[in-house]
Amino acid sequence: xxxxxxxxxxxxxxxxxxxxxxxxxxxxxxxxxxxxxxxxxxxxxxxxxxxxxxxxxxxxxxxxxxxxxxxxxxxxxxxxxxxxxxxxxxxxxxxxxxxxxxxxxxxxxxxxxxxxxxxxxxxxxxxxxxxxxxxxxxxxxxxxxxxxxxxxxxxxxxxxxxxxxxxxxxxxxxxxxxxxxxxxxxxxxxxxxxxxxxxxxxxxxxxxxxxxxxxxxxxxxxxxxxxxxxxxxxxxxxxxxxxxxxxxxxxxxxxxxxxxxxxxxxxxxxxxxxxxxxxxxxxxxxxxxxxxxxxxxxxxxxxxxxxxxxxxxxxxxxxxxxxxxxxxxxxxxxxxxxxxxxxxxxxxxxxxxxxxxxxxxxxxxxxxxxxxxxxxxxxxxxxxxxxxxxxxxxxxxxxxxxxxxxxxxxxxxxxxxxxxxxxxxxxxxxxxxxxxxxxxxxxxxxxxxxxxxxxxxxxxxxxxxxxxxxxxxxxxxxxxxxxxxxxxxxxxxxxxxxxxxxxxxxxxxxxxxxxxxxxxxxxxxxxxx
Numbered sequence: 001x002x003x004x005x006x007x008x009x010x011x012x013x014x015x016x017x018x019x020x021x022x023x024x025x026x027x028x029x030x031x032x033x034x035x036x037x038x039x040x041x042x043x044x045x046x047x048x049x050x051x052x053x054x055x056x057x058x059x060x061x062x063x064x065x066x067x068x069x070x071x072x073x074x075x076x077x078x079x080x081x082x083x084x085x086x087x088x089x090x091x092x093x094x095x096x097x098x099x100x101x102x103x104x105x106x107x108x109x110x111x112x113x114x115x116x117x118x119x120x121x122x123x124x125x126x127x128x129x130x131x132x133x134x135x136x137x138x139x140x141x142x143x144x145x146x147x148x149x150x151x152x153x154x155x156x157x158x159x160x161x162x163x164x165x166x167x168x169x170x171x172x173x174x175x176x177x178x179x180x181x182x183x184x185x186x187x188x189x190x191x192x193x194x195x196x197x198x199x200x201x202x203x204x205x206x207x208x209x210x211x212x213x214x215x216x217x218x219x220x221x222x223x224x225x226x227x228x229x230x231x232x233x234x235x236x237x238x239x240x241x242x243x244x245x246x247x248x249x250x251x252x253x254x255x256x257x258x259x260x261x262x263x264x265x266x267x268x269x270x271x272x273x274x275x276x277x278x279x280x281x282x283x284x285x286x287x288x289x290x291x292x293x294x295x296x297x298x299x300x301x302x303x304x305x306x307x308x309x310x311x312x313x314x315x316x317x318x319x320x321x322x323x324x325x326x327x328x329x330x331x332x333x334x335x336x337x338x339x340x341x342x343x344x345x346x347x348x349x350x351x352x353x354x355x356x357x358x359x360x361x362x363x364x365x366x367x368x369x370x371x372x373x374x375x376x377x378x379x380x381x382x383x384x385x386x387x388x389x390x391x392x393x394x395x396x397x398x399x400x401x402x403x404x405x406x407x408x409x410x411x412x413x414x415x416x417x418x419x420x421x422x423x424x425x426x427x428x429x430x431x432x433x434x435x436x437x438x439x440x441x442x443x444x445x446x447x448x449x450x451x452x453x454x455x456x457x458x459x460x461x462x463x464x465x466x467x468x469x470x471x472x473x474x475x476x477x478x479x480x481x482x483x484x485x486x487x488x489x490x491x492x493x494x495x496x497x498x499x500x501x502x503x504x505x506x507x508x509x510x511x512x513x514x515x516x517x518x519x520x521x522x523x524x525x526x527x528x529x
Contacts, residue, residue: 032424035366035380037387038405041422042088046389056080057411058418060342060397062120064146065454067402070094070126071409071420072118078103079115079128083148084420086401095148102148106132106140106156113140116341119171121179121200125152129168129181132156137165139183141198153203159194159211160186166194169341172226174234174258178206182224182238187211193221193238193254210260212272214252217243221252222341223287230293232315234258239297241283242274249281250274251299253313267317275311277301277328282309286344288352290371294320296346298354300339301330308337308356310373324373333358333384337365342397347404347426348453348487351376355395355408363388364395364410366423389419400425402454402520438510438526445498445508445526447483450491451519458518460485460492465515468498468526470508477502485514492519 032038037045056073063069067086074080081102083094090100106113113132121127124146131137143153159166164186172180177200185194192213197206213219221240227233235258242252253273255266262271276282280302288296295313300306308331312323319326331337337356345353350371358365364387368379375383387393390412397409404426411418437449445468463482470477483496494512512522 034378034424034426035368035385036424038422038424040087041405042084042420045423046088046419046421056082056418057394058082058396058409058420059115060118061399061407061409061420062118062126063399063401063407063455064120064124065402066124067454068094069401069407069420070118070120070148071418072115072128073418074113074115074130077112078105079113079130079132079142081118081126081128081144081148088420088422093147102144104128104142104144104151104154106130106142106154114167116168117170119173121173122177127171127179129171129183131165131167137167139166139168139181139185139194139196141168141179141181141203143179143203153198155198155203155205157196157205157209158185159209160188164191168196169222170224172224172236174226175228176200176234180224180226180236182221182236184220184240185209185211187213190215191218191220193219193240193252195221195224195236195238195254195256195260197260207260210256210262212238212252212254214242214272214274219243219252220283221254222283222285223344225287225289225295227289227293227315232293235263235315236260237287237289237295239284239287239299241281241299248279248302249283250276251282251284251297251309251311253284253287253295253297253317255295255315255317265316273317275309275328277309277311277330278303284309285339285341286354288344288346290346291348291350292322294323296323296344296352298339298344300337300356306337306339307332308339308354308367310354310369312373322372329373331367333365338394340394340396342399343395345398345400345406347400349426353398353400353406353425355398355410357394358384358386362392364393364408364421366395366398366406366408385423387421389421390417402458403452436527436529437522438508438524440504440508440526440528443500443503445500445510447498447510447512447524447526448493448495449512449522449524450488450493451485451512451514451522452491453519455518460487461514461518463514464492464494464519465513466494466496466498467511467513468500468508469511470500470504470526471506472500472502472504474502477504494522 095102138156166185168183179198267273284299311328312320406423508526510524
């Protein structure tokens with residue numbers, strides 16, 4: 001079962017070994033292939049092993065729009081956050097202490113707080129959930145400013161018996177910014193799935209907390225997702241573990257309306273279903289909504305190697321026929337593959353990444369699959385990359401940054417220290433043709449370029465603004481035009497022609513941008529071939 005473990009202090013780090021293993025590519029070397037550690041990130045693709053994160057397991061991480069990475073842990077009594085620059089160095093501007101570290105006490109005096117999930121909202125603010133505040137534990141929701149210097153929200157919720165804990169395990173956002181927290185709590189004589197919606201301004205609970213049970217035994221939710229668009233926009237999906245099966249346990253899936261009430265269109269009106277691919281304990285740890293509107297579920301079974309289990313459902317709850325021929329897939333590898341609470345990240349091209357422990361918990365495995373659930377042979381070795389940081393490693397979470405690179409958080413050496421590793425994901429974004437991105441041809445600028453996404457989840461807008469400045473015989477020329485965009489791996493392609501009506505003398509300055517913070521602005525110089 002996905003369980004976060006409390007960190008033990010660890011003093012002897014691995015700087016010498018990492019330095020010896022670092023290979024710096026030559027300036028004219030070929031691009032680093034997908035599945036390799038990113039040599040531009042910290043020492044050799046790893047952060048947090050040789051710095052202040054000794055004794056801190058990193059449970060989850062998220063990326064802000066400027067590429068900075070916020071990782072989550074706990075110090076025992078408090079929630080603990082550390083921010084890295086995009087190059088893997090700790091960012092001293094985060095928080096007020098000049099250390100790049102922020103701690104938040106959400107519990108009663110001398111009571112340990114448990115951090116479980118972190119997310120970044122549309123304003124780059126940092127949202128955290130976990131457990132704290134009482135003997136049994138309340139679900140807590142904390143929001144910090146984007147720079148970590150102030151706590152804006154600190155909310156506590158308890159469901160059912162005060163002697164039983166209420167836990168928050170995952171976070172999602174609806175289209176209006178509403179914060180959705182999934183977790184578990186006491187529902188009568190047993191635990192059940194819990195979903196709570198919070199107003200993004202006040203932090204007040206919207207409606208009432210909604211609960212779901214499958215059996216008379218314990219049901220525990222680990223992942224939550226929200227449909228971003230389409231006919232099911234803002235509906236909520238919860239996944240986790242249930243004993244609702246003739247076997248030892250099954251994957252539980254619940255779909256709810258945008259207001260949290262039961263969705264009668266799911267699973268033939270039941271609003272919930274189980275996925276039970278083996279006669280052992282099956283459970284889900286993560287969920288995501290694909291671009292086609294299907295529900296992608298990742299978990300594991302209870303076989304000796306704890307194989308990764310994948311399943312994809314249509315919004316109705318039926319298996320998606322486009323995924324693994326319409327059935328769940330068990331990913332059989334050598335060694336244990338323990339899957340924890342944040343194991344899944346979707347790429348814009350439909351491929352997805354799953355992290356797990358491999359080699360009998362001695363290393364971290366990063367798996368990439370195609371949109372139909374098959375191993376992706378273009379990634380690592382046969383679709384998997386492995387990483388051994390210490391003598392005993394755990395993979396706790398995975399996200400993508402705005403350039404499609406894969407960030408993995410975990411802990412190593414018998415839970416003694418946390419790390420963040422960055423792997424090359426999609427191939428580097430390059431212009432779609434070998435021609436220059438901006439060219440002068442007569443009185444026109446011919447443009448063919450790619451704007452990189454600041455967040456992997458960002459969608460390409462319909463059009464981009466192209467602003468051109470140049471000089472001609474009559475003086476300065478300024479022209480602005482909207483050009484269509486198309487989605488390509490890692491970004492948004494902008495292609496077209498802009499008529500300047502006069503012939504520039506030499507060159508033209510070209511600025512390509514979109515409204516908001518979705519894509520990076522491109523500054524180009526158009527020249528004649």
